[in-house]
Amino acid sequence: MDKSERLFERARRAIPGGVNSPVRAFQAVGGSPRFIASASGSKIRDADGREYIDYVGSWGPMIVGHAHPRVVEALRRACEKGTSYGAPTELEVELAEKVVEMVPSVEMVRMVNSGTEATLSAIRLARGATGRDKIVKFEGAYHGHADSFLIAAGSGAATLGVPNSPGVTAGAARDTLLARYNDLESVENLVEGAPNEIAAVIVEPVAGNMGVVPPVPGFLEGLREICTREAIVLIFDEVMTGFRVAPGGAQQLYGVRPDLTTLGKILGGGLPVGAFGGRADLMRQVAPEGPIYQAGTLSGNPLAMTAGLETLRILSEPGVYERLESLSRRLDEGTRRNLDALGLDLCTTRVGSMLCLFFASGEVRSWDDASRSNVKAYAAYFQAMLEAGIYLAPAQFEAAFVSLAHSEEDIDRTLDAQRRALDIARKILD
Numbered sequence: 001m002d003k004s005e006r007l008f009e010r011a012r013r014a015i016p017g018g019v020n021s022p023v024r025a026f027q028a029v030g031g032s033p034r035f036i037a038s039a040s041g042s043k044i045r046d047a048d049g050r051e052y053i054d055y056v057g058s059w060g061p062m063i064v065g066h067a068h069p070r071v072v073e074a075l076r077r078a079c080e081k082g083t084s085y086g087a088p089t090e091l092e093v094e095l096a097e098k099v100v101e102m103v104p105s106v107e108m109v110r111m112v113n114s115g116t117e118a119t120l121s122a123i124r125l126a127r128g129a130t131g132r133d134k135i136v137k138f139e140g141a142y143h144g145h146a147d148s149f150l151i152a153a154g155s156g157a158a159t160l161g162v163p164n165s166p167g168v169t170a171g172a173a174r175d176t177l178l179a180r181y182n183d184l185e186s187v188e189n190l191v192e193g194a195p196n197e198i199a200a201v202i203v204e205p206v207a208g209n210m211g212v213v214p215p216v217p218g219f220l221e222g223l224r225e226i227c228t229r230e231a232i233v234l235i236f237d238e239v240m241t242g243f244r245v246a247p248g249g250a251q252q253l254y255g256v257r258p259d260l261t262t263l264g265k266i267l268g269g270g271l272p273v274g275a276f277g278g279r280a281d282l283m284r285q286v287a288p289e290g291p292i293y294q295a296g297t298l299s300g301n302p303l304a305m306t307a308g309l310e311t312l313r314i315l316s317e318p319g320v321y322e323r324l325e326s327l328s329r330r331l332d333e334g335t336r337r338n339l340d341a342l343g344l345d346l347c348t349t350r351v352g353s354m355l356c357l358f359f360a361s362g363e364v365r366s367w368d369d370a371s372r373s374n375v376k377a378y379a380a381y382f383q384a385m386l387e388a389g390i391y392l393a394p395a396q397f398e399a400a401f402v403s404l405a406h407s408e409e410d411i412d413r414t415l416d417a418q419r420r421a422l423d424i425a426r427k428i429l430d
């Protein structure tokens, strides 16, 4: 038994399932999760001293790489000034201004501690502002673990087969209407069926929790039109895509402006941060300026603000997104070559440095398509990659993330390992 296995045994006695977030437990792929001891640049190292090229990146935040010297140094200095005050700081103003500068539709922003808090707060704001109760979300989309969103949820919930969690009230479920991703007609039908009852449409502008599913041309624009026409608040959940697919997120990449935006992951530079922001007339309705309540003891925490700010500064330097694009393209094109060489007809998707290899053929445009994936073949592929020192997400319905710390050599080593791993997985596909 290695150290990770022993730690997992101990963990399972003290922590449900041995983990603090379900997908980490390797249930979808089998075996014991690696316990991580340290990380640097593009690599993570487990408790047994094995090193891996990391494409999980803490599920998105680590876009500049692990333990970036500038982030570490900024944190070291910040620590010495005290770690929390529960009173306003200049750092919060700086990060808020940086977000407003970078994200096209955001005029004002409120910091919270996670993506989940960001989305649930945005929904409360939309409901408070419109006086309506219902929301529309898309099947296979993940917006964190608040009750309203655990209806046909993606990511870990889908992976574990609990897209509708017990403990969510019938009332909460009734107020969440489900549409099909990339299908405007499904949204129109819901709007027709509940006139003047829908407060918000919440969408991942690039779906990243059912694998990676890009929006088809016209989809985001169509949502904008419907929401404007029906006075519905359009929320882009950019917790994953924010600062990832472009400096200003998917709304900049596709040129569509939502009313509210939720952020997280990269915004905290590896520390726990979320945020919601958008039109000033909406944001001014948040307490204490307005009546819609929202608060947090550790919100705007100086360490978290420091890590986020330094990360966004690095991302604002010239050539950064071009570098991410060229590394990601190298990985994507290499994957296509590997698939062709093996005669495998599998779907790959990519938007910037978010990538996915679906163990399914044909195009993937919605959860229906994604859910046709052969998850057993993915598990075999995952295990073979792990064995070869490549750390991918331990589930099919997740993205792979490339960071600025990855090198061409990392990518090429990954592709070499991938050729062998695909050859193993194909036996299960046949």
Ligand SMILES: *Cc1c(COP(=O)(O)O)cnc(C)c1O
Pocket (backbone or CB within 6 Å): 113, 114, 115, 116, 117, 119, 142, 143, 144, 145, 204, 208, 209, 237, 238, 239, 240, 264, 265, 274
């Ligand atoms: C990760 C994620 C969330 C949840 O964020 P947490 O910080 O895990 O609560 C919400 N929405 C999207 C799109 C995400 O990818």
